[in-house]
Amino acid sequence: MGHREALRRQRDFFKSNGTRSIPFRVSQLKRLGEILRRHETALYEAIQLDFGKSRFETCMTELALIHGEINLAIRNLPYWSRKRRVPTNLANFPARSFIIPEPLGNTLVIGAWNFPYQLSLIPAISAIAAGCTVIVKPSELSSNASHAMAELINEAMDPAVIRVVEGGAPETTQLLDERFDKVFFTGSTSVGRIVYQAAARHLTPVTLELGGQNPAIVLQDCALPMAARRITWGKFLNAGQSCVAPNHVWVHRSLEDELLSQLRSWIQRLFGENWSSRENYVRIISDKHVDRLAALIDPEKVFVGGRVEREERFIQPTVLRGVTPEDPVLEDELFGPILPVLTFEDIEEPMEHIKSRPRPLALYVFSRCRRTIDKILTEVPFGGGAVNDTVLHFTNPHLPFGGVGQSGIGSCHGEAGFRTFSHFKSILDKPCWFEPFLKYPPYTRTKQKLLQLLLE
Numbered sequence: 001m002g003h004r005e006a007l008r009r010q011r012d013f014f015k016s017n018g019t020r021s022i023p024f025r026v027s028q029l030k031r032l033g034e035i036l037r038r039h040e041t042a043l044y045e046a047i048q049l050d051f052g053k054s055r056f057e058t059c060m061t062e063l064a065l066i067h068g069e070i071n072l073a074i075r076n077l078p079y080w081s082r083k084r085r086v087p088t089n090l091a092n093f094p095a096r097s098f099i100i101p102e103p104l105g106n107t108l109v110i111g112a113w114n115f116p117y118q119l120s121l122i123p124a125i126s127a128i129a130a131g132c133t134v135i136v137k138p139s140e141l142s143s144n145a146s147h148a149m150a151e152l153i154n155e156a157m158d159p160a161v162i163r164v165v166e167g168g169a170p171e172t173t174q175l176l177d178e179r180f181d182k183v184f185f186t187g188s189t190s191v192g193r194i195v196y197q198a199a200a201r202h203l204t205p206v207t208l209e210l211g212g213q214n215p216a217i218v219l220q221d222c223a224l225p226m227a228a229r230r231i232t233w234g235k236f237l238n239a240g241q242s243c244v245a246p247n248h249v250w251v252h253r254s255l256e257d258e259l260l261s262q263l264r265s266w267i268q269r270l271f272g273e274n275w276s277s278r279e280n281y282v283r284i285i286s287d288k289h290v291d292r293l294a295a296l297i298d299p300e301k302v303f304v305g306g307r308v309e310r311e312e313r314f315i316q317p318t319v320l321r322g323v324t325p326e327d328p329v330l331e332d333e334l335f336g337p338i339l340p341v342l343t344f345e346d347i348e349e350p351m352e353h354i355k356s357r358p359r360p361l362a363l364y365v366f367s368r369c370r371r372t373i374d375k376i377l378t379e380v381p382f383g384g385g386a387v388n389d390t391v392l393h394f395t396n397p398h399l400p401f402g403g404v405g406q407s408g409i410g411s412c413h414g415e416a417g418f419r420t421f422s423h424f425k426s427i428l429d430k431p432c433w434f435e436p437f438l439k440y441p442p443y444t445r446t447k448q449k450l451l452q453l454l455l456e
C-alpha cells in the first residue's frame with residue numbers, strides 16, 4: 001500500500017472518530033507492545049546488521065525505552081486525556097471553564113538513523129496515545145532496522161492507525177507535499193529547516209528534534225573518576241552517534257592531565273585494549289560518515305585512539321588534547337567517537353563560548369558546588385542536560401525532551417509527547433438564567449467603571 005492510500009484511510013478513520021476512545025488507543029498501544037516483543041529477535045538482528053550492536057545495547061537504548069513509553073502511556077492515558085476544570089474570572093460569572101485535550105489528527109513522524117526504533121516509535125506512541133493517526137518514515141541509512149520495523153508494523157497493525165513508509169529524501173519530500181495536522185521530525189538542523197519550510201506551506205505545526213554541540217564542563221571540585229567514567233560511557237555509547245552524546249569537554253586546566261588519564265583508563269576498561277572486539281562497541285553507520293570523521297582526527301592532537309578501519313566502519317574511541325575553540329573539529333556537531341578536550345581557567349570562558357554559538361541540545365556539568373552548577377544552569381541556554389552525568393536525562397520520560405533554538409522546537413517523551421500531539425480546546429460553558437446588562441450599548445461611564453472593576 002502506497003503512502004497516499006494509507007493517508008486516505010487514516011483521514012477517513014480519524015474523521016469517523018475511530019481514534020477518539022481511550023480503550024481503543026490503549027488497545028493499539030498494547031498491540032504494538034505485543035508485536036514488538038513477539039518479534040524482538042528480528043529487531044535485534046536488524047540492528048546487528050546495521051551497527052554490529054549487541055542485544056544488550058539495543059535493549060537498553062531502544063526496545064526497553066519503547067516499552068517503557070507504551071506502559072507509561074497506557075497507565076496515564078485517563079489522566080492525561082481528562083477534561084480539566086479551570087477557574088472562571090468574575091467578568092464571566094456565572095459559567096464553568098474547562099480544557100479538553102483533543103488529538104491533532106493525521107500526523108507524520110520522520111526518524112533519524114542513529115536509534116532507528118525509538119526515534120521513530122516513541123513519537124508514534126505519543127501520537128497514538130493522543131488519539132492521532134500516524135505515518136512513520138524511518139531513516140533509509142539504518143536500512144535493515146527500518147525494513148524490519150516496516151514489515152512488522154505494516155503486517156500487524158491497522159494502516160488506518162499507523163503505517164511505516166520506507167525511503168529517503170525523495171519519499172520524505174513526497175510525504176511532505178501532503179497536508180498533515182502535525183509533523184514530528186528528528187534529524188539534522190539542515191534537513192529540519194527543509195521540513196519546517198515544507199510544513200509551513202500547509203501551516204502544519206512541527207516539532208523538530210535536532211542536533212547540536214553538547215558540551216561537558218568539568219570543574220575543579222568535581223568527583224573526577226566518576227566524571228571521566230560517565231563521560232566515557234555517554235560519549236562512546238553508539239560510537240558517539242547519539243544526539244545527546246557530549247560533543248567535547250571543557251576541563252579546568254588544573255585537572256586536564258588527570259581527566260585525560262582517567263578517560264584513557266576508562267576507555268581501556270570498557271572497550272579493551274583490543275578495541276576491534278565487536279561485542280561492546282558499534283560501527284559507524286556509513287562510509288561517508290567514516291570519511292567525515294577520519295578527516296577530523298588531527299594526528300598531532302590524538303591522546304587516545306585515532307585508529308580508523310574503513311572497510312569495517314570502525315573508528316577507535318578517540319580523545320584529542322590541546323584542542324582550541326577555533327579548531328575545525330569544533331566547527332560542527334561531531335556525531336562520532338571523537339572527544340576533543342579543551343581547557344579553561346575561569347568558568348566564564350566556556351560559558352561565553354557556549355553562549356556565542358547555536359544553543360546546544362544538551363549540556364553536562366560536573367561539579368560539587370551548587371552555586372556554580374546553578375549559575376551554569378540558569379545562565380546558559382540549552383535544551384536539557386544532567387548534573388554529574390551524561391545522556392541519561394533522555395531516559396527519564398517524566399522530563400520533556402527537546403532542544404531550543406537551532407537544536408529544536410518542542411518536546412517529546414511521556415506526557416510532553418502526549419501534549420505535542422494534542423490540541424487543548426478551551427471552553428467557556430454558560431447557563432442561560434443570567435445575562436448582565438453591562439456589555440450592551442448604550443455605553444456609559446458608570447458601565448465602564450464597573451467593567452474595569454470586573455476585568456482589571
Ligand code: NAD
Nearest residue numbers: 111112113138139168169172187188191209210211212243
Ligand atoms: P538527517 O537530517 O540526514 O535525516 C533525518 C530524516 O530526514 C531521515 O528520515 C531522512 O530520510 C530524511 N531526509 C534526509 N534528507 C532529506 C531531505 N532533503 N528532504 C526531506 N527529508 C530528508 O539526519 P540523520 O543523519 O538521520 O540524523 C543525525 C542528526 O539527527 C544529528 O544532527 C543528530 O543530532 C540529530 N538527532 C537529533 C535527535 C533529537 O532527539 N534531538 C535524535 C537523534 C538524532
